Amino acid sequence: xxxxxxxxxxxxxxxxxxxxxxxxxxxxxxxxxxxxxxxxxxxxxxxxxxxxxxxxxxxxxxxxxxxxxxxxxxxxxxxxxxxxxxxxxxxxxxxxxxxxxxxxxxxxxxxxxxxxxxxxxxxxxxxxxxxxxxxxxxxxxxxxxxxxxxxxxxxxxxxxxxxxxxxxxxxxxxxxxxxxxxxxxxxxxxxxxxxxxxxxxxxxxxxxxxxxxxxxxxxxxxxxxxxxxxxxxxxxxxxxxxxxxxxxxxxxxxxxxxxxxxxxxxxxxxxxxxxxxxxxxxxxxxxxxxxxxxxxxxxxxxxxxxxxxxxxxxxxxxxxxxxxxxxxxxxxxxxxxxxxxxxxxxxxxxxxxxxxxxxxxxxxxxxxxxxxxxxxxxxxxxxxxxxxxxxxxxxxxxxxxxxxxxxxxxxxxxxxxxxxxxxxxxxxxxxxxxxxxxxxxxxxxxxxxxxxxxxxxxxxxxxxxxxxxxxxxxxxxxxxxx
Amino acid sequence: xxxxxxxxxxxxxxxxxxxxxxxxxxxxxxxxxxxxxxxxxxxxxxxxxxxxxxxxxxxxxxxxxxxxxxxxxxxxxxxxxxxxxxxxxxxxxxxxxxxxxxxxxxxxxxxxxxxxxxxxxxxxxxxxxxxxxxxxxxxxxxxxxxxxxxxxxxxxxxxxxxx
Numbered sequence: 001x002x003x004x005x006x007x008x009x010x011x012x013x014x015x016x017x018x019x020x021x022x023x024x025x026x027x028x029x030x031x032x033x034x035x036x037x038x039x040x041x042x043x044x045x046x047x048x049x050x051x052x053x054x055x056x057x058x059x060x061x062x063x064x065x066x067x068x069x070x071x072x073x074x075x076x077x078x079x080x081x082x083x084x085x086x087x088x089x090x091x092x093x094x095x096x097x098x099x100x101x102x103x104x105x106x107x108x109x110x111x112x113x114x115x116x117x118x119x120x121x122x123x124x125x126x127x128x129x130x131x132x133x134x135x136x137x138x139x140x141x142x143x144x145x146x147x148x149x150x151x152x153x154x155x156x157x158x159x160x161x162x163x164x165x166x167x168x169x170x171x172x173x174x175x176x177x178x179x180x181x182x183x184x185x186x187x188x189x190x191x192x193x194x195x196x197x198x199x200x201x202x203x204x205x206x207x208x209x210x211x212x213x214x215x216x217x218x219x220x221x222x223x224x225x226x227x228x229x230x231x232x233x234x235x236x237x238x239x240x241x242x243x244x245x246x247x248x249x250x251x252x253x254x255x256x257x258x259x260x261x262x263x264x265x266x267x268x269x270x271x272x273x274x275x276x277x278x279x280x281x282x283x284x285x286x287x288x289x290x291x292x293x294x295x296x297x298x299x300x301x302x303x304x305x306x307x308x309x310x311x312x313x314x315x316x317x318x319x320x321x322x323x324x325x326x327x328x329x330x331x332x333x334x335x336x337x338x339x340x341x342x343x344x345x346x347x348x349x350x351x352x353x354x355x356x357x358x359x360x361x362x363x364x365x366x367x368x369x370x371x372x373x374x375x376x377x378x379x380x381x382x383x384x385x386x387x388x389x390x391x392x393x394x395x396x397x398x399x400x401x402x403x404x405x406x407x408x409x410x411x412x413x414x415x416x417x418x419x420x421x422x423x424x425x426x427x428x429x430x431x432x433x434x435x436x437x438x439x440x441x442x443x444x445x446x447x448x449x450x451x452x453x454x455x456x457x458x459x460x461x462x463x464x465x466x467x468x469x470x471x472x473x474x475x476x477x478x479x480x481x482x
Numbered sequence: 483x484x485x486x487x488x489x490x491x492x493x494x495x496x497x498x499x500x501x502x503x504x505x506x507x508x509x510x511x512x513x514x515x516x517x518x519x520x521x522x523x524x525x526x527x528x529x530x531x532x533x534x535x536x537x538x539x540x541x542x543x544x545x546x547x548x549x550x551x552x553x554x555x556x557x558x559x560x561x562x563x564x565x566x567x568x569x570x571x572x573x574x575x576x577x578x579x580x581x582x583x584x585x586x587x588x589x590x591x592x593x594x595x596x597x598x599x600x601x602x603x604x605x606x607x608x609x610x611x612x613x614x615x616x617x618x619x620x621x622x623x624x625x626x627x628x629x630x631x632x633x634x635x636x637x638x639x640x641x642x643x644x645x
Contacts, residue, residue, distance in 0.1 A: 043520055070520055072626045072644070096622045096644045133619050134588070191586060202619065203645055241585060244621040244644065248578060251625065255571060268570075268625040412518045413645075442617065 001046045003037050006030070012465040013398075015061070021050055023266060028053040030064040031399075031465050036457065039410070043070040045077075051266045052080050057087020057274075059340050059347060063399055065354050066461040067408035067453065071095070073269035076353035079402045084335055084346040088263070088272035089280045091254065091287070093350030095331035096247040098287055099294035100238030101172075101355075102377040102405075103327040104388065105302060106225040107232065107309070108319035111211040111477070114231050117313055121209070122435055122478045124308035129207055129301055130199045132439030132482030137198035139300065146190055149197065150182040153292030154299040162303040169366045171327040172356060172374075173334075175295040181285035185242070186249045189286075193242025193293060198300030202440065202482030204447055205237040207305070208379070210386060210474035220372045220390050220471045224325050232474060233322065234386060235301050236379055238331065239294035246290045250283045275348055284333070284348075291332060298327060325388075326375035330355045330405035338400050349400045357391030357403035357468045376403050376468045378459055381452035382436070382444075382481070383429050386474045387459045394466035403468040407455035416451035417442055435478040444481065512636075514542025522645050523618070528638030532599050535630075535637035536576055540594060543577050546643065548617020549590055556611025558589065562604060569601045569630050573639065574623045576604055581620040581643075588612045618645055 006014040009029070014037065016028040028049045030037065040046050045068045052074050053062040059081050068077035073092025082088050107114075114121065130137055141149060148156045154175025157163040168175045182190075200207060212230045215221045226232070239246075254271035257263075257279040263272060273279035306322050313320035333350045340347070358365055358374040365374050373390040380386045384407070395401050411419065422441025425448050429436050438444040462468045512529030525542040529535035562579055566572035583589040591610030598605035622644040630639040 072624045072642070096624075133616050188582065192582075241619075241621065245582075248622050252571065252575070255567060268628070271625075409520050412520050413523060414516060414518060440617065 001041050003041055006037070012461045016046070016050060018053070023264070024050060024053045025055065025058050026053050026061050028062045028064070030068065031461055031467070032066045032068070033457070033461055036066050036461065039453065040064070040068050045070050045075040048073065048075040048267070049078060051270055052078055052093070054266055055080060055082060055088055055090060055270065055272065056263055057082040059083050059087070059345070063402065065402070065404040066458045067353065067404045067406055069408045071352060073267055074350065074352040077404065077408065078352045079350065079354045079400060081338065081347040081349045081400045082275070084348050085276040086274055087348060089275050089284055089333055089348050090270055090272035090350065091247045091250045091283060092269045092271065093352050094247070094287060094333050095352045096244045097238040097331055098243035098246060099291035099329045100331045101294065101298070101327060101329040102379055103235040103298045103302065104325040104375065104377050105233040105235070105305065105322045106325045107230065107322055109231040109317060110229045111231060112229070113317050114477070117316055118209070118435065118478060121308060121312040122437055122480065124312045125207055125305065125480050126437045128304040128308045129480060131202065131205070131480060133202050135199055135482070136195040137300065138304070139197050140195045141197060143190070146194055147182040149296045150185060150289035150292055151180045152176050153295040157296055157299040157303070163299050167299060167302065167324040170324045170368070171295060172329055175299065175327065177288045177291055179285055180289035180292050182289055184282045184286035185246055185289050189242045189245035189249065192245050193240060196240040196242065197293070197297055198304065199240060199297070200237050200301065200480070200482055201240055202443055205482065206382065207301070207480040208234045208386070208476050209478040210234060210476050212472050213385065213475045214473040216470040216472065217390070223368060223372055224375055224388065224471065225323065226325070226388065226472045231477070232325070233305055234377070234379055235298050235305070237297060237301070239290045240297065242293050243290040246286045250286065253279060254283070287333060291329065294329070295327065326377065328355045328375070328377050336400070338396070347400070349402070351402055353405050354402050355405050356401055357395040357399070358401045359391045359393040359396045375471070378404060378455065379406050380455035381407050381449045382447055382479045383432070383434055383449040383476065384452070384455060387455065387470065388472045388474065389459065389462065389468035390471050391468055392466055395468060399467050403462050404458050407452040407458060409451060410453045411451040413446040416446045416448050420445040420448040420450065434476045436481070437479070438481040440482065447481065512538030514538045514545065516546060517640065519642055523643045524640060525643070526638065526640045528636060530636035532637065533596055536573070536596070536599065536604070537594055539573060539577055539639070539641065540580055543580060543620060543643065544590055546618065547584060547620060549613050556592070557609065558611055560589065560591065560608045562606045562608060564604045566602055570625065570628050572602055572604060573630065573641065574625060574628070577623040577641065581623060584616060585619050588616065621645055
């Protein structure tokens with residue numbers, strides 16, 4: 001794509017006009033700087049963004065966040081809103097790993113308190129938080145329980161005694177999204193999810209022990225329980241095999257739906273169906289069920305983390321307890337109300353590799369954050385920093401209340417395996433003060449920091465664009481991976 | 483495209499050869515080759531006929547999963563019956579079925595006997611074993627960039643897998 005043809009409409013925001021291609025319904029906007037745009041033009045990201053702008057019923061504009069890279073259908077980092085009830089819903093706009101997301105947990109510990117006990121803590125985390133290929137979880141659900149997980153999400157965990165009300169309140173959607181229907185989830189998806197609850201998986205999923213390196217917004221940080229040198233824990237994982245199967249099932253079902261409803265699409269992975277159709281309603285209900293599964297999954301892992309902290313630290317530090325700061329999804333479609341041409345409209349907002357970033361005053365936010373805006377969690381790659389930001393009114397006005405989700409990959413997995421060796425990488429990370437426990441050295445190599453783009457640059461763009469503002473920067477002490 | 487005149491397409495066995503570097507792997511008929519993809523895994527595969535094409539796709543996916551270096555031998559059998567609206571969907575469903583059996587039961591199949599194989603239908607008997615370790619689970623088979631090309635040399639496609 002000839003980048004000189006893009007129009008800069010405001011700082012860090014560039015637009016591809018709707019006239020760019022005949023089948024575009026709306027313009028496409030990319031948040032970025034010159035380097036990010038250059039990188040985006042090197043793969044199919046921008047083409048996919050233009051394809052997204054062709055979705056039936058899309059409103060205002062399609063968006064790409066600054067961590068954009070090539071995906072399936074939508075680019076990763078893509079945001080698109082379609083008008084309910086007759087606009088479409090697209091599984092490609094959510095992603096295969098439904099409700100892949102990040103949870104941030106706070107502690108009362110400073111770095112100096114935890115360092116003498118870090119080895120023991122990491123061993124406990126690795127033992128109690130199943131990770132890697134083929135690892136089943138601590139709980140094998142029967143059919144009734146699995147149904148409850150799908151329909152109640154983290155609230156199932158509350159009833160089971162492995163969550164508290166604060167955990168749910170400080171989770172997007174209270175960890176229990178309405179509208180889930182386990183009956184819309186296939187037997188195959190249920191089978192894949194039955195023994196995976198409470199597991200991390202592999203790939204780019206992780207648990208990370210971090211320390212707050214820098215605070216940029218003291219008021220917001222204080223509200224979130226963050227302060228310089230405070231220890232925190234991140235969980236990054238999603239709905240595991242169940243979510244992937246839900247997406248697979250409905251991508252297949254929608255191959256026929258597009259013919260039924262006469263929908264013309266530039267990319268088969270953008271298959272969709274009208275929200276008001278049986279297919280669209282079923283997918284939304286199944287996606288919501290898978291999203292609840294992911295919230296429950298991260299809750300079970302939280303329980304395991306609390307157990308690990310207790311096992312490794314009780315009696316050795318003053319306060320070993322762990323509390324919830326926030327939990328966000330970065331692969332999701334939600335029915336939300338946003339202004340379009342000055343009027344509130346009900347929309348289906350697809351965020352694929354993008355997070356919700358609601359601003360101050362949003363009634364969806366818990367009381368603790370309602371006046372400061374929603375915490376926005378942006379994990380970096382292993383070995384680099386991660387970020388906590390907060391959502392803004394600007395995001396509500398310009399990006400359907402959305403922001404970026406991470407760094408985005410720069411190298412393919414094969415390129416990363418060729419350039420980096422897992423054993424060497426682990427040694428280098430440990431040399432720089434980051435302990436690593438990983439089940440697969442080739443998997444570790446694939447997740448090398450050099451395989452990812454610069455998360456600081458991504459965060460600088462969203463901060464500069466005003467859609468999320470910096471609260472704190474975190475640096476890793478330890479990483480647990482599959 | 484190499485072919486093995488000693489074996490008829492409907493009953494041929496597929497041997498997986500180990501692969502070094504970027505050179506494509508040869509099966510007795512057909513080929514597969516890992517290609518670049520930023521976030522996930524991608525495979526180019528092909529064969530002179532439908533049998534070898536679908537067989538190579540399967541063996542190529544097994545290779546990406548980290549069990550491609552040895553032939554998954556054994557006596558466990560599994561029947562597969564699939565019907566799809568077009569060949570791309572059939573390929574996605576075929577590989578998805580194999581990925582599902584690997585993820586949920588650690589089953590991998592070195593011998594594939596197609597009883598029916600057309601552009602929209604597969605009936606097959608698979609023979610293999612349970613493997614003790616899978617390096618990488620294929621979470622989903624995608625339609626990304628999936629167009630099966632048919633030329634005078636046979637069939638070829640690039641398949642992207644979500645991992």
